[in-house]
Amino acid sequence: MNLTLLFDVFLIAALLLVSWRLLGASDLFQATVLFISFGLFLSLAWIRLQAPDIALAEAAVGAGLAGVLLLGTFKGLEPEEDREGENLSSEACRLDPISPCPGRAHLLLAFTFVGSMTALLLLAVLDLPAEGDGLTLLVFQSLDRSGVEHPVTAVLLNFRFYDTWLELGVLVAAALSILCVRNRLDLRELRPSKVPDVMLRRLVMGLTPIMILVVVYLLWLGDHAPGGAFQAGVVLAAMLILLWFSGHASITSLSRILWLFCLIAGFAMMLLAAVITASWPEMRPLEFAEEWSGAIILAIEVAATLSIGVVLSSLAILSLGAVED
Amino acid sequence: MEKFYLGVACFLLATMIVGLVRVFVGPDQEDRLVAVQLFGTTGVAILLLLAEAFDASSVRNAALLFTLLAVLAVVAFVRSPGSLGEREE
Amino acid sequence: MEILSGTLCLLGAFFFMAGTVGLIRFPDSLSRIHALTKADNLGLGFIVLALVVTSQSLTVAFKLILIWLLALVASSSICFFLARKLIHRG
Numbered sequence: 001m002n003l004t005l006l007f008d009v010f011l012i013a014a015l016l017l018v019s020w021r022l023l024g025a026s027d028l029f030q031a032t033v034l035f036i037s038f039g040l041f042l043s044l045a046w047i048r049l050q051a052p053d054i055a056l057a058e059a060a061v062g063a064g065l066a067g068v069l070l071l072g073t074f075k076g077l078e079p080e081e082d083r084e085g086e087n088l089s090s091e092a093c094r095l096d097p098i099s100p101c102p103g104r105a106h107l108l109l110a111f112t113f114v115g116s117m118t119a120l121l122l123l124a125v126l127d128l129p130a131e132g133d134g135l136t137l138l139v140f141q142s143l144d145r146s147g148v149e150h151p152v153t154a155v156l157l158n159f160r161f162y163d164t165w166l167e168l169g170v171l172v173a174a175a176l177s178i179l180c181v182r183n184r185l186d187l188r189e190l191r192p193s194k195v196p197d198v199m200l201r202r203l204v205m206g207l208t209p210i211m212i213l214v215v216v217y218l219l220w221l222g223d224h225a226p227g228g229a230f231q232a233g234v235v236l237a238a239m240l241i242l243l244w245f246s247g248h249a250s251i252t253s254l255s256r257i258l259w260l261f262c263l264i265a266g267f268a269m270m271l272l273a274a275v276i277t278a279s280w281p282e283m284r285p286l287e288f289a290e291e292w293s294g295a296i297i298l299a300i301e302v303a304a305t306l307s308i309g310v311v312l313s314s315l316a317i318l319s320l321g322a323v324e325d
Numbered sequence: 326m327e328k329f330y331l332g333v334a335c336f337l338l339a340t341m342i343v344g345l346v347r348v349f350v351g352p353d354q355e356d357r358l359v360a361v362q363l364f365g366t367t368g369v370a371i372l373l374l375l376a377e378a379f380d381a382s383s384v385r386n387a388a389l390l391f392t393l394l395a396v397l398a399v400v401a402f403v404r405s406p407g408s409l410g411e412r413e414e
Numbered sequence: 415m416e417i418l419s420g421t422l423c424l425l426g427a428f429f430f431m432a433g434t435v436g437l438i439r440f441p442d443s444l445s446r447i448h449a450l451t452k453a454d455n456l457g458l459g460f461i462v463l464a465l466v467v468t469s470q471s472l473t474v475a476f477k478l479i480l481i482w483l484l485a486l487v488a489s490s491s492i493c494f495f496l497a498r499k500l501i502h503r504g
Binding site: 326329330333336337340341343344346347353355356358359360362363365366367369370373374377382385388389392393395396399400403 | 416419420423424426427430431433434437438443446447450453454457458461462465468469474477478481484485488489491492493495496497498499500
Binding site for chain 2: 010014018036040052055207214225226242
């Protein structure tokens with residue numbers, strides 16, 4: 001049997017197995033751990049699908065950050081461990097023991113919906129041309145005018161500028177909405193208490209310079225290889241969260257103005273580029289002049305990295321820190 | 326040589342699947358996290374082998390990220406409020 | 415050269431398998447953590463060594479060794495934290 005086929009079969013089996021157990025997990029912590037393992041296998045799958053950019057993002061978000069965010073969210077939901085008298089969880093068929101089990105009508109509706117979506121997807125996939133490169137040819141034709149050498153970065157930050165811009169807007173909206181949920185104005189009350197844990201402090205002290213290097217490396221890589229602002233931003237967020245865990249104030253020590261500035265930096269930078277190109281006499285909106293596009297994209301990527309790092313770490317610290325009140 | 330690396334990667338993937346048993350069963354929460362940690366390291370090995378087999382150097386960066394981010398998930402678990410009462414003083 | 419790389423690779427795979435078997439079969443959480451460290455250090459080390467031996471350039475070799483060292487630091491710390499939490503819980 002072909003070795004790559006064997007690898008793919010194992011991978012698909014692992015993904016199906018993990019997701020099956022995930023949906024039937026008996027408590028939220030086990031679901032979180034299964035979700036992290038799912039992220040690891042999925043990252044391998046992205047490599048096999050020849051999408052190293054997505055594999056990098058999945059490795060960073062799925063393996064690390066999603067686990068932290070889910071742990072922080074579930075701590076507020078999970079019933080305490082010492083409530084031994086409650087036997088609800090042994091009879092519940094869902095993760096939260098209070099709501100009733102789904103009846104036959106629910107299941108029928110769910111199966112119909114899932115079945116029709118799967119059928120539609122299959123039809124769409126079968127409809128694709130058998131020999132097609134998709135949009136690859138178009139992208140490579142315009143690549144030398146885009147300011148970068150890596151096609152994915154060119155698409156994200158030049159050809160499909162709007163999409164990335166609005167995604168950064170979604171991140172800002174998420175940060176603001178969790179502020180509302182946690183009833184806070186900023187992070188300043190969430191300073192970590194003094195941590196007497198020497199091992200953790202030493203470990204984070206050693207890892208932080210390495211993580212800074214990795215952030216800069218990924219940012220620089222985005223120009224000509226898989227990498228870029230999002231992956232660098234996630235590593236930055238991981239570094240800030242680790243610093244917070246080890247007792248360092250990290251982003252909770254920022255004043256409100258500075259913190260908000262970091263949150264919106266990426267979105268604002270892209271907005272600035274849009275406004276300038278729309279109102280400058282000879283330019284057309286969002287069309288960068290060839291000799292400037294490399295520099296503009298780099299500036300936007302730096303701002304976006306900062307934004308993504310601060311937003312994601314704020315989300316984590318807000319969910320984790322608020323439960324300790 | 327590439328085929329050999331790919332074969333070893335398949336074998337490592339099989340050990341990962343076997344290790345899933347511990348994630349499903351493992352009585353303690355720590356057991357499950359230890360199993361996930363093993364997945365992380367095995368995943369790094371698989372990624373490095375795939376990078377050599379398919380001649381894709383960007384895959385090594387994914388291995389780097391696996392290593393770094395695995396620390397984060399475990400630190401978050403260990404430092405959650407349930408365990409704050411047991412810090413060494 | 416290729417035979418050396420292949421042998422080292424097989425050694426690494428053996429240690430990974432030993433680590434997984436230990437994870438499944440050892441009776442106690444702490445001993446499972448012990449099994450894990452063998453896989454991390456030696457298994458990954460041998461595979462990295464195998465890849466370094468046949469690597470095309472010096473930068474790739476350095477990068478591989480750096481990844482291995484980082485994995486050592488990361489996984490030892492992780493196992494320490496998990497084991498300490500287990501012991502403190504009694």
